[in-house]
Amino acid sequence: MNVKPLLELRGITKSFGSVQALSDVDFEVLDGEVMALVGDNGAGKSTLVKCVAGTHSPDSGEILFEGKEVHIHGPKDAAKLGIEVVYQDLALCDNLDVVQNMYLGREVHDRLQRLKEPIMEQKTAETLKSLAVTTINSIRQPVATLSGGQRQSVAVAKAVQWNSKLVILDEPTAALGVAQTEQVLALVRRLAEQGLAVVIISHNLHDVFETATRITVLRLGRTVGIFERAKTTQQEIVQAITSGAPVSISGTPETAGATP
Amino acid sequence: MSAADVVGQDKPTPPAETTPAGVATLYRRALDNLKSGNLGVLPIALGIVFIVVFFSFKATNFFTGNNFDNIIVQMAGTAMLAFGVVFVLLLGEIDLSISYVAGIGALTVAELQLPGSGHQINGLLAMVAAVVICAAIGGAQGSIVAFVGVPSFVVTLAGFMIWQGVILQKLEQPGSIIIQDRWINYTASYYFSDFAGWLIAGIIIAIYAVTVLGGVIGKRRAGVAIRSPGLVVAKLVGVAVAAFGVVAVSNHAKVPHGLPLAGVLVVIFLVILTFLAKRTTFGRHVYAVGGNAEAARRAGINVPRIRILVFMISSAMAAVGGIILAANVNSVDLNFGGGTLLLNAIAAAVIGGVSLFGGRGEVRAAFLGALVIATVSNGLNTAGYATGVIYMVTGVILLFAVTLDTIARRLQVRSGR
Numbered sequence: 117m118n119v120k121p122l123l124e125l126r127g128i129t130k131s132f133g134s135v136q137a138l139s140d141v142d143f144e145v146l147d148g149e150v151m152a153l154v155g156d157n158g159a160g161k162s163t164l165v166k167c168v169a170g171t172h173s174p175d176s177g178e179i180l181f182e183g184k185e186v187h188i189h190g191p192k193d194a195a196k197l198g199i200e201v202v203y204q205d206l207a208l209c210d211n212l213d214v215v216q217n218m219y220l221g222r223e224v225h226d227r228l229q230r231l232k233e234p235i236m237e238q239k240t241a242e243t244l245k246s247l248a249v250t251t252i253n254s255i256r257q258p259v260a261t262l263s264g265g266q267r268q269s270v271a272v273a274k275a276v277q278w279n280s281k282l283v284i285l286d287e288p289t290a291a292l293g294v295a296q297t298e299q300v301l302a303l304v305r306r307l308a309e310q311g312l313a314v315v316i317i318s319h320n321l322h323d324v325f326e327t328a329t330r331i332t333v334l335r336l337g338r339t340v341g342i343f344e345r346a347k348t349t350q351q352e353i354v355q356a357i358t359s360g361a362p363v364s365i366s367g368t369p370e371t372a373g374a375t376p
Numbered sequence: 377m378s379a380a381d382v383v384g385q386d387k388p389t390p391p392a393e394t395t396p397a398g399v400a401t402l403y404r405r406a407l408d409n410l411k412s413g414n415l416g417v418l419p420i421a422l423g424i425v426f427i428v429v430f431f432s433f434k435a436t437n438f439f440t441g442n443n444f445d446n447i448i449v450q451m452a453g454t455a456m457l458a459f460g461v462v463f464v465l466l467l468g469e470i471d472l473s474i475s476y477v478a479g480i481g482a483l484t485v486a487e488l489q490l491p492g493s494g495h496q497i498n499g500l501l502a503m504v505a506a507v508v509i510c511a512a513i514g515g516a517q518g519s520i521v522a523f524v525g526v527p528s529f530v531v532t533l534a535g536f537m538i539w540q541g542v543i544l545q546k547l548e549q550p551g552s553i554i555i556q557d558r559w560i561n562y563t564a565s566y567y568f569s570d571f572a573g574w575l576i577a578g579i580i581i582a583i584y585a586v587t588v589l590g591g592v593i594g595k596r597r598a599g600v601a602i603r604s605p606g607l608v609v610a611k612l613v614g615v616a617v618a619a620f621g622v623v624a625v626s627n628h629a630k631v632p633h634g635l636p637l638a639g640v641l642v643v644i645f646l647v648i649l650t651f652l653a654k655r656t657t658f659g660r661h662v663y664a665v666g667g668n669a670e671a672a673r674r675a676g677i678n679v680p681r682i683r684i685l686v687f688m689i690s691s692a693m694a695a696v697g698g699i700i701l702a703a704n705v706n707s708v709d710l711n712f713g714g715g716t717l718l719l720n721a722i723a724a725a726v727i728g729g730v731s732l733f734g735g736r737g738e739v740r741a742a743f744l745g746a747l748v749i750a751t752v753s754n755g756l757n758t759a760g761y762a763t764g765v766i767y768m769v770t771g772v773i774l775l776f777a778v779t780l781d782t783i784a785r786r787l788q789v790r791s792g793r
Contacts, residue, residue, distance in 0.1 A: 191674060191676065192676055195676070207671055208668065208671055209663070209667035209668040209671050210667055210668065210735075211667035211668075211735035212660075212663060212664060216660060216663075216664075220660075220664055220671070220672065220675040220677070221661075221664075221672070221675030221676040221677045222675075225656070225657050228656075229656045229658060230656060231656060231657060233591075233594075233595075234594045234595045235598055237595075237598070237600045238598045238599060241600075
């Protein structure tokens, strides 16, 4: 592919004491693409995301955003670049309503710090409408009264509201029911259709195959390979996650025997 | 007051509501509120009405203008402390030092107005100095909580002991300091003339109306739906009746006659602090930190800064309350800040519906809670009951209020997810 990636990680290495969390990891996402990041527990998915979000800084390797090398030292740096991370269950304040959550930390106010509620309410309604999040009764109801899927939708909407270019979703469908999962996955696909780059981290291969255009597999802190969704199978991905299959894209039926 | 229209907004908006809302809509809103665990002022307002009616029959001299003024002055000090408690509780923290910080505030004004002490200053300046000093105390306590991570319970328990110690140490020799400065004493003993009382009530209603209508116009301009205009009108009428009613009764009092300044001060702080909590970014961030500190941090909110500012507000309000309490007895003595002051202030906020777990509650809760406590204790007093009975009844009310709130909270969780 000749398109330039929006985000490109080259040779990222990170260790915590004697634990090598990431060694020489490459990763990339294109505009308008859903890139899935999969791997078993401890494969280094979270650490990789935290390097992009600015929570951790890598020991070595470089991060390129829109072709330029960047150094991200915190959530604010990431937000400035247009990178938003939606963490599972950590994104929203239950006691605040939808509008208040959408504008949390970036409230619209005048010089006297007075909140401009009508503007925030109007913009929130527009954002939710543009993402076709229609199941929420009132955007003035506390988030605590929303269902899991609605909460996740609000969290995602909050992330994309700020002209972000890259949205990273950490386990967006964990703890959701079937219908709610479908609702969130549809939202993820819509984000990519609108031209955003999306990274989705998930344990659930069904979700990954529903949404992703490409799949990056990590195992024990190393990149196993990047697979095209259309040219691979769930078995192949499972094999790559568990035993570290070769980088070449085979998709041959013989690999089926390796599934646990 | 002005918080009310923000609170009542969390309802689904069927299109029918653009037409003037009838009784049915109001009823349905109330039902929705009950279901989602948002009880609002309804239970406590009913409670206050019940208490007033009960004691009016029980004690002959309860429902009089004089006693009415008494209740206002008696609740003022506690209400000021409770206002600060609301902010601390909204964060999910606690401040146990406020009663003795109030003592430090009172001691400061007493010391600074003392004639012949060599450092006597104008009473108004003395009050400002006391508030500033106490805010600094709160800043120090809050910094330890925010930066070092010591639980607020322990930090402020230490403060409780330290500031009590300072008061004892300072007043050991004289035993007490008499407050002679008229400005300081006015905070508890100035009563407005009939005309001034009516004027103040009119101003309060005007400010409230302008705020409410301003909000409605702003919403209309942004094309956002206005929720139940019927409720807006009802609130305006309610505030007008309450304001004129209080002045009417106060003006019927014989000695002291008229609207007490202490009551007006309580309302002024109620309005300012409600505005701060509900209409500013700072207030929004206080609620956010109390609801989910980690989410607030990730949203880029400076959580330690919010924590420190809240403890400063708490201590500053303690100083304001301490000044009024000292002015009420025209002196500061060794026992100042002891007794039930601390627990009454916390109880007032909790009775009013502020959650101890953070993120839920209104500033007006402190006002209503303090009103309940003052009315009950005054009523039992006039009916001839001993102090022991007053404590027991206050305890039962506190338990009842918190039980009601907890049940409401569980209903809310059930109706969610």
